[in-house]
Each structure stands twice: as C-alpha cells, then as structure tokens.
Amino acid sequence: MKRIVLILTLFLAVSACKVNPFTGQKTLNFYPNSQIFPMAFAQYDQFLGENKVVEGTSEAHMITRVGQRISSAAERWLAANGYPGYLNDYKWEYNLVKDETVNAWCMPGGKIVFYTGILPICQGETGVAVVMGHEVAHALADHGAQRMSAGTLQQIGAVAGNIAIQDPEKRNMFNQAYGVGSQLGVMLPFSRSHETEADRIGLQIMAIAGYDPYEAAELWKRMKAQSGGQAPPEFMSTHPSNDTRINNLTAWAPEAAAEAAKFGVTSFK
Numbered sequence: 406m407k408r409i410v411l412i413l414t415l416f417l418a419v420s421a422c423k424v425n426p427f428t429g430q431k432t433l434n435f436y437p438n439s440q441i442f443p444m445a446f447a448q449y450d451q452f453l454g455e456n457k458v459v460e461g462t463s464e465a466h467m468i469t470r471v472g473q474r475i476s477s478a479a480e481r482w483l484a485a486n487g488y489p490g491y492l493n494d495y496k497w498e499y500n501l502v503k504d505e506t507v508n509a510w511c512m513p514g515g516k517i518v519f520y521t522g523i524l525p526i527c528q529g530e531t532g533v534a535v536v537m538g539h540e541v542a543h544a545l546a547d548h549g550a551q552r553m554s555a556g557t558l559q560q561i562g563a564v565a566g567n568i569a570i571q572d573p574e575k576r577n578m579f580n581q582a583y584g585v586g587s588q589l590g591v592m593l594p595f596s597r598s599h600e601t602e603a604d605r606i607g608l609q610i611m612a613i614a615g616y617d618p619y620e621a622a623e624l625w626k627r628m629k630a631q632s633g634g635q636a637p638p639e640f641m642s643t644h645p646s647n648d649t650r651i652n653n654l655t656a657w658a659p660e661a662a663a664e665a666a667k668f669g670v671t672s673f674k
C-alpha cells in the first residue's frame with residue numbers, strides 16, 4: 406500500500422506544475438480539476454444538506470446577483486487574456502446559509518457559500534462583491550489545491566480520487582483546505598502570498614463586474630474593527646486583516662479601475 410501511495414505521489418508530482426493565468430507563475434498543484442471538482446461538488450452538496458440554505462429573500466438574491474456578475478467578469482478577463490474556455494468545467498453556484506459565523510468561501514469549480522454572519526460587515530452589495538471577488542480569486546488561482554498539495558504527502562494518495570469522502574478526518578482536511586471550517590480542527594490559514602494574490606485578482610474582477618474597487622479597503626477596515634477583542638471568527642483567522650492589506654488595496658484600486666475600463670466599465674455602482 407505504501408508503495409502504491411509513493412508511485413501515485415511521484416506521478417502526481419510530475420504533472421503537478423500548472424501555470425496560474427493571473428500571475429503567469431508556475432504553481433505546485435497535485436490535483437487536476439477532473440479529480441478535485443467531483444470531490445468539491447460532493448462536499449458542497451453535503452454542506453448544503455447539513456446547513457440551512459436561505460432562499461427567496463432579497464439577501465439570497467443579492468448573493469446570486471453578485472456571484473453571476475463576478476463569475477461573468479472572471480470569464481471575460483480570462484477570455485481577453487488568452488484563456489478562453491478556462492472555466493468551462495466550472496459549475497458556478499451561489500448560496501447563502503443562515504449561520505452567524507463570519508465566513509464565506511468558494512470551493513473549486515465555483516461553489517460559493519456566504520454565511521449570513523458576514524453580511525453586516527459587507528454592508529451591502531459592493532461589500533459582498535469585495536469578499537466574493539477575493540474568494541473566487543482563491544479558487545481561480547487553485548490556492549486550496551495548493552494548500553492541500555503542500556500538506557502531508559502520505560494523505561494525498563488516500564484522499565485523491567475519493568469522491569465521497571467517508572472518513573471524517575480526511576473530509577475535514579479537504580474542507581479545511583477550502584476554508585469551509587469544521588469543529589474538528591483548526592483552520593489552515595492561507596499563506597500571506599496567496600492572500601495578497603487573491604486581493605489583487607479579486608479587486609480586478611470586482612471592478613470589471615462593475616463594483617467600485619475603492620470600496621475594498623473600506624471592507625477590510627470593517628473586518629479589522631470586527632476582529633478586535635475576543636477570539637477571531639473563522640474567516641478572520643484565515644484572512645487576518647492588517648494595515649498592509651488595506652494599504653495594498655488602496656494602492657491597487659486605480660489599477661483595477663483601469664483594468665475595468667478595458668472592458669468598457671467606467672462607472673461603478
């Protein structure tokens with residue numbers, strides 16, 4: 406069994422380098438979409454089945470509306486930059502769950518969840534677009550898969566290809582890599598470089614989607630204010646808000662606005 410895992414690991418390592426279209430850099434990723442997406446879709450459905458999905462409210466409609474605009478912007482950006490069809494195997498879905506946790510995430514293949522607990526910090530559609538752009542950027546750049554790839558090699562063979570992950574510990578590892586959270590373990594933080602990358606990509610996507618990129622820094626200021634005091638909620642423990650992030654977003658806003666202008670977007674809602 407150990408030898409099979411080793412061979413599988415070596416095979417995966419050879420095919421593990423993938424160029425990130427947003428940065429042009431090669432990244433370590435053991436998981437092709439064809440392997441990771443079925444797992445993600447199954448975990449997503451399981452999550453929705455175990456949580457209270459909000460339907461038919463103005464807030465639920467807002468999550469869908471922002472999600473459609475963000476995903477469409479990502480597709481337009483990729484097509485314009487030489488990656489038409491890059492998201493063809495994505496199956497976008499946007500759900501709001503009733504849960505006071507401050508959290509939001511996007512699983513591989515475009516499976517998004519917002520928790521009602523993050524909405525007061527978003528303060529409306531533009532704030533939702535900031536968070537959604539950022540989370541979608543993590544998915545587009547395969548940060549979760551890289552996070553798993555950087556994990557214990559032994560476990561990779563055990564999880565890869567296992568569509569319905571029955572073992573709670575393995576499922577927990579998968580979910581942690583995508584920020585889904587669970588009572589079983591401590592959340593894995595994204596690395597600072599992944600956070601910075603997601604901030605920059607997310608900012609451009611939200612601007613192309615027609616949302617004011619100058620509002621992104623304001624959202625993270627509110628996150629920072631919220632995280633003061635007690636133990637930080639899950640989203641803040643994986644997304645530590647700091648002055649560097651806020652300064653970066655402020656500095657990059659004109660660049661994002663200029664990018665949006667290339668797509669004919671010159672005013673923001």
Ligand SMILES: [Zn+2]
Nearest residue numbers: 595600603644
């Ligand atoms: Zn992040």
